[in-house]
Amino acid sequence: MIELELRGARAGYGPVEALHGVDLVVAHGRLTALLGSNGAGKTTLLSVLAGLVPLRAGVLRWQGRDVTRCSAGERVRRGMLLVPEGHGIFPGLPVQENLRVFARGGDPAAALEAFPVLAERLGQRAGSLSGGEQQMLAMSRALLQRPQVLLLDELSSGLAPQVAAQLLALARRLADDGTTVLLVEQYAAEALAIADHVHVLGRGSVLFSGEPGELSDGVPGVTRPVRARS
Ligand SMILES: Nc1ncnc2c1ncn2[C@@H]1O[C@H](COP(=O)(O)OP(=O)(O)OP(=O)(O)O)[C@@H](O)[C@H]1O
Numbered sequence: 512m513i514e515l516e517l518r519g520a521r522a523g524y525g526p527v528e529a530l531h532g533v534d535l536v537v538a539h540g541r542l543t544a545l546l547g548s549n550g551a552g553k554t555t556l557l558s559v560l561a562g563l564v565p566l567r568a569g570v571l572r573w574q575g576r577d578v579t580r581c582s583a584g585e586r587v588r589r590g591m592l593l594v595p596e597g598h599g600i601f602p603g604l605p606v607q608e609n610l611r612v613f614a615r616g617g618d619p620a621a622a623l624e625a626f627p628v629l630a631e632r633l634g635q636r637a638g639s640l641s642g643g644e645q646q647m648l649a650m651s652r653a654l655l656q657r658p659q660v661l662l663l664d665e666l667s668s669g670l671a672p673q674v675a676a677q678l679l680a681l682a683r684r685l686a687d688d689g690t691t692v693l694l695v696e697q698y699a700a701e702a703l704a705i706a707d708h709v710h711v712l713g714r715g716s717v718l719f720s721g722e723p724g725e726l727s728d729g730v731p732g733v734t735r736p737v738r739a740r741s
């Protein structure tokens with residue numbers, strides 16, 4: 512089943528067009544990786560899906576329904592969650608308050624179980640956590656809200672390999688539980704290892720859509736080395 516379907520998407524910022532007519536399909540309950548070099552338009556694409564950047568042309572359908580004109584808030588209410596580059600946490604609030612907000616007043620136990628280090632940081636301002644801890648806190652939001660569609664931007668950026676692996680494994684587990692996950696990743700090899708489908712963006716256009724196995728010779732348009740971190 513198709514979760515999200517973008518057709519002829521054009522979007523940008525002022526005079527800059529960042530997406531030049533993108534066609535892209537995201538399968539329901541799967542983990543789809545979105546790769547591409549810096550400035551390719553990955554964040555813009557996630558922002559379009561989340562309703563934060565408007566489409567100048569094209570259409571977005573969500574489970575067959577045209578949501579092109581749906582507000583970001585409405586998409587959140589319908590179960591879409593974007594974990595943005597730079598986390599989307601409340602840096603001035605203690606970890607505990609962040610978790611309370613993410614759990615919508617409910618029990619944040621599932622997050623503390625997944626990320627025990629957060630239990631030792633409950634009173635600490637979220638902004639004073641390490642980069643990896645902040646990313647764990649950001650990912651707690653997905654764990655506690657169980658969105659239908661989860662958009663993850665640079666989840667593992669700048670993290671120690673084992674923390675990155677832990678977060679990617681959690682993304683995989685959420686997909687296995689039925690969440691549709693669209694994952695933007697710097698590290699192509701790690702993303703390809705857990706993805707069901709992959710799209711590669713280059714300069715605002717789709718260069719490749721297919722299965723990870725089809726990219727064994729490298730990712731088109733990606734200038735970073737396509738290998739796992741040592
Ligand atoms: N707020 C903005 N104002 C103007 N131009 C922008 C803005 N955000 C992005 N752009 C431009 O749009 C293009 C796509 O940027 P985008 O952030 O979507 O790329 P990206 O693939 O996420 O890159 P990265 O891997 O570096 O995060 C780039 O040329 C960028 O300079």
Ligand SMILES: [Mg+2]
Nearest residue numbers: 553554555596
């Ligand atoms: Mg980006």
